[in-house]
Amino acid sequence: MAEKITPRSQDYSRWYTDVVQQAQLADYAPVRGCMVIRPYGYALWENIRAALDRRFKETGHENAYFPLFIPMSFIQKEKEHVEGFSPELAVVTHGGGKELEEPLVVRPTSETIIGHMYAQWIQSYRDLPILINQWANVVRWELRTRLFLRTMEFLWQEGHTAHATYEEAQEETLRMLDVYADFAINEAAVPVIKGRKSESEKFAGAEASYSIEAMMGDKRALQAGTSHNLGQNFAKAFNIRYLDRNNELQYCWTSSWGMSTRMVGCIIMVHGDDQGLILPPRLAPIQVVIVPIPGSDAERGAILGACEAVRKALSDNGIRVKLDDRDEYSPGWKFNEWELRGVPLRIEIGPRDVAREQVVVARRDKPGREGKSFLPMAGLHQTVADLLVQVQQDMLKRAIEFRDENTFEPQDYESFKEVVANGFARAWWCGATACEDRVKEETKATTRNIPLEQPGGSGRCIVCGAPASEIAIFARAY
């Protein structure tokens, strides 16, 4: 460790890989495309998970667990689903030394097996809605992988719900999109755009897909969460039916929604700088690190005593705090280490501070003198708690500013091509796949989504000039 991180301006993807590894979030596994999530990265994921799980419970969902293996025939029951996922399936053909009667797919997502179970659990309108979430790992045989952003195996949650009407399913789909947006903005300090996916970008088997899209530090887009209205597609494929009040058999309307460990990559790329990670206080595994400045032998005892007292005061008040009392590293070394690992606040306590009953506090999000302040020891837990809230707010504010500065509204196709190479382009779009294809061909950008919030009125498609009733976000994406 303690190697230099490649500057973002020099090579953004090297910077990303350097940060992930040096901050000890994750490491490469012996199997291509797979990663080991290390304790620090996993702690971050656990905090993400807790914040999401709380929201799922608040909106009436329950957790359950479905099997890793799915019969091959299940995947083939929904036409678009097969086409979408076949190329990236891992398939088990042998077990116990024998070839299996029917190959088992390692789940790439669980609509099929959950649909199968729902068909058995639902008979009456009284059984609806079913609102289940599962925390699981899934496998997709990706050709090109990146730590957290795209690995062959990843961790996520997938919600699967069944409803009596289209309206309820649509309401659920949008409710969960709101949950994701709320999480991203208020926990991860990541501003996102909620919108509908285009026909070509939607989930395999969905009636309509929605996403939240965020802008990374290199101005490319990242889909941070998705929510799908599956219509009756899976209900028909898996025979999920219920008797309504009139004793008539009806197909259910289902939804699914997911957010993955990709969110970790999102947080890294939205907030990080050339020193390394900058973690939002609400999700940071360690919110405050205390670094003692030893001083003379005579002073050492008092300094460590003060450090421990501060640690306890913060900890007792629910702040995630670590006292770094390792004496084999110098304070300067520790400063760099904890900056690399993105700890939002650092408290330094040295001989002068003990004498003055104060501490030095340094903000990770404001490097250098600007982020340093002297705070009195008295009532420190409250000032620190307030400061953490402030850091969280400022990080969101900065991310919003960055995104807005790099979001453009080009008026013609030539300027569109220019801006979309280096930012988000908001532009009228006629909805034709041909126009999307042309944009992709010529700029590598794709439609990210069609924002739910529209300016109103109408315009002309930025590509073909045909009448358009909606604007779309175009960007190069991860």
Place this chain on the structure above:
RNA sequence: CGGGGUGUGGCGCAGUCGGCGAGCGCGCUGCGUUUGGGACGCAGAGGUCGUCGGUUCAAGUCCGACCACCCCGACCA
């Protein structure tokens, strides 16, 4: 799967025209001095040079095949 690149102690690398004790920096272990922005000294430990085959008196070095990983594309959360 196409293009590019790299495989030498844990990590990053050097190793010339093939030439004979396989090196450097970081890290690691021990002892001592240090500590307000990545400390220093001394003494140590650690290597089938990715794998297989070939050429040669002699291969980390040349040739061939294979494997693995990284980066860039097409596919995707």
